[in-house]
Amino acid sequence: MALKQTLSFKLQQKLSPQQIQLMKLLQLPTVALEQRIKEEMESNPALDEGKENEDDDSENDLSDEYDDDNRSEAEKEFNFDDYIDDSDTPSYKLTANNHSKDDEEKHIxxxxxxxxxxxxxxxxxxxxxxxxxxxxxxxxxxxxxxxxxxxxxxxxxxxxxxxxxxxxxxxxxxxxxxxxxQHLDPAGVGARTLQECLLIQLKRKKNHSLITKNAQEIIEHFFEEFSKKHYAKII
The missing domain is CATH 1.10.10 (Arc Repressor Mutant, subunit A)
Known part of the structure; x- marks a missing residue:
């Protein structure tokens, strides 16, 4: 039976759950991250925004009152899993279309x-x-x-x-x-020069717009002028 040319890269949790959750959280846009923090603070009185104090004595008093037990309790109540979906984990897939419906699928x-x-x-x-x-x-x-x-x-x-x-x-x-x-991922691997690397990436693009074609023409025939920013010679 023919081999379906599909490669799926699956992340295995060799990192700790907390590290993986933090990585996912850092991938959120700033606005979404701020919104989730705000929602958590509204629903969880154990958490509070860090505010600048007017004097150092006040700041030291607050930090002393927030002991290890309180910190541990707050961390327990703040559950990343409530805000991060498994679908947020990035995945990479390389697929070739030269197969039939009866081909056997193999994941690596x-x-x-x-x-x-x-x-x-x-x-x-x-x-x-x-x-x-x-x-x-x-x-x-x-x-x-x-x-x-x-x-x-x-x-x-x-x-x-x-x-x-x-x-x-x-x-x-x-x-x-x-x-x-050079057909492997990431696009550009196996290139001998930067020029060849850029051409590989441009040829890999699915959107063959006029801009992409012009970019390919410039990199292929005017790379030296482009790299030296001699744009007038290109035009």
Whole structure:
């Protein structure tokens, strides 16, 4: 049965529940966050807004009165779960449409602690590569720098594979695998230059508006002028 090319990254709670709840809360827009705090304060007398005191003595007295027991009780009464829905958790999904309704669906969970390299490696399994091409793809992913760029020359990768993996190939074939990796998420990974990275992202955009087409034309043919802000030469 064919493999449905769908990759779902699911966050596993390796962080504490309090840390995950706080992360969700920080993702709220400022207005929504203020509104939720205000609603909680209106319904919970144990909480109070921090107000500036006119003198230091008054501030110290208030802080002394608010002891550890009161603080613990307030934290217990303030329940993040009442305000945060599980649907707020961001999820990432990579989907290819070249499958039929009868295809088997396969989900690959990705824990919070997964590295950038592991995230890319988990995606290439969906391309159904043969053993050699799979090893080539893994080698290329391992050659990416921390920013996701491929700085190593293609000719050097050919030599590396011959000596370390006993895989004999050529630059043209390596280039095809590189282009395959450039279809992975996040958009722009596997690029050799900033120019190529921007082009990959622009070509990935679903909205092929005139603005997107013009941006692609500028990056592809006038990148040097654009990077130096010589806009008059572009126009």
């Amino acid at each position: 969970p990705l824990s919070v602690g997964a590295t950038f390299q592991e995230m890319l490696e988990s995606q290439i399994v969906l391309f159904n590569l043969d053993d050699d091409d799979h090893e080539i793809a893994l080698h290329i992913i391992g050659s990416l720098d921390d920013a996701g760029y491929l700085r190593r020359e293609i000719s050097a990768i050919v030599d590396d594979l011959a000596f370390t993996q006993n895989i004999i190939t050529d630059e043209k074939h390596i280039e095809k695998i590189v282009q395959l990796i």
